[in-house]
Amino acid sequence: MRTDDQHAARGTIERATATLAASWARFADGTPGARLVRTASVAAAVFPDGPERTIFNNAVLLDHDADAVAAGAEVEARYADAGVDAFAFWVHETAGAATRALVAAGWRRAESTLVMTLDLEALRAPDGPELDLDPAPSAARCFAVNGLPRGLFPALEGCRVLVARQDGRDVATALTVEHEGDCGVYDVATVPAARRQGLGAAVTARALQEARDRGCRTASLQSTAAAERVYARLGFVPIGRFHEWTPPADGGRRRPRRPASSGA
Numbered sequence: 001m002r003t004d005d006q007h008a009a010r011g012t013i014e015r016a017t018a019t020l021a022a023s024w025a026r027f028a029d030g031t032p033g034a035r036l037v038r039t040a041s042v043a044a045a046v047f048p049d050g051p052e053r054t055i056f057n058n059a060v061l062l063d064h065d066a067d068a069v070a071a072g073a074e075v076e077a078r079y080a081d082a083g084v085d086a087f088a089f090w091v092h093e094t095a096g097a098a099t100r101a102l103v104a105a106g107w108r109r110a111e112s113t114l115v116m117t118l119d120l121e122a123l124r125a126p127d128g129p130e131l132d133l134d135p136a137p138s139a140a141r142c143f144a145v146n147g148l149p150r151g152l153f154p155a156l157e158g159c160r161v162l163v164a165r166q167d168g169r170d171v172a173t174a175l176t177v178e179h180e181g182d183c184g185v186y187d188v189a190t191v192p193a194a195r196r197q198g199l200g201a202a203v204t205a206r207a208l209q210e211a212r213d214r215g216c217r218t219a220s221l222q223s224t225a226a227a228e229r230v231y232a233r234l235g236f237v238p239i240g241r242f243h244e245w246t247p248p249a250d251g252g253r254r255r256p257r258r259p260a261s262s263g264a
């Protein structure tokens, strides 16, 4: 890759990462005891209580050139202060020195998600079904379609939520958080009985069209394997993976995985 391409790729990764951190801040706002901790090199979503505790304690390396082991140790200390004993430290795979340092220090790699971005001018509308969108959707219903625990993020504000209905039931959903012209796409899901009808693509495309109409220029997300082709058909391109690391003292203990992960 040429140097200017590397700069462009790094800028795209940083933009998607900034939106991810902004979404965590939004999710933490109004959630009892929760907060986003920022240092020069990391952002850490701290959820000490409630249903969020087992799912959303995630930190991300913002500065690929930072001392990742020191940054990770600081994150670990912040979580310990909050009484949180299991978290994941997300590091983009292109942060090579950071990754090597974590491996050498005994950090363990757990899950990974594919980061994908889209220039909204290149959004391709799918040939999907006509959507029956609820005029008054709520985040709680979006989370229910995702199979997430009840009571998540009780005071969530500043997000856009779409909930599509079929025969009077909520069947498909997406939630977006906009940050400096980038539309972060989260919590895309279709209930199992309604999958493979084009609903996932249609609801995502609608959310993106609305974001573009509001002035967003780009979109970003972290995709599960199940959704990668859906997003690719809309025009999203992969920009590498976030690897999720747990500290050596964790002894390989794995925190429960959310049923449908789109990054939050």
Ligand SMILES: CC(C)(COP(=O)(O)OP(=O)(O)OC[C@H]1O[C@@H](n2cnc3c(N)ncnc32)[C@H](O)[C@@H]1OP(=O)(O)O)[C@@H](O)C(=O)NCCC(=O)NCCS
Pocket: 172, 187, 188, 189, 190, 191, 194, 195, 196, 197, 198, 199, 200, 201, 202, 222, 223, 224, 225, 226, 227, 229, 230, 259, 260, 261, 262
């Ligand atoms: C990923 C997910 C949202 C996709 O939802 P969906 O409504 O099934 O999505 P779509 O119907 O638009 O597309 C899914 C597949 O059905 C196919 N499809 C769409 N319409 C179809 C039709 N009328 N007939 C047959 N197949 C069809 C698509 O081509 C796609 O195929 P592919 O995955 O093999 O490429 C859903 O599987 C899900 O909720 N998974 C769990 C949560 C999750 O992973 N969410 C993503 C977070 S990033």
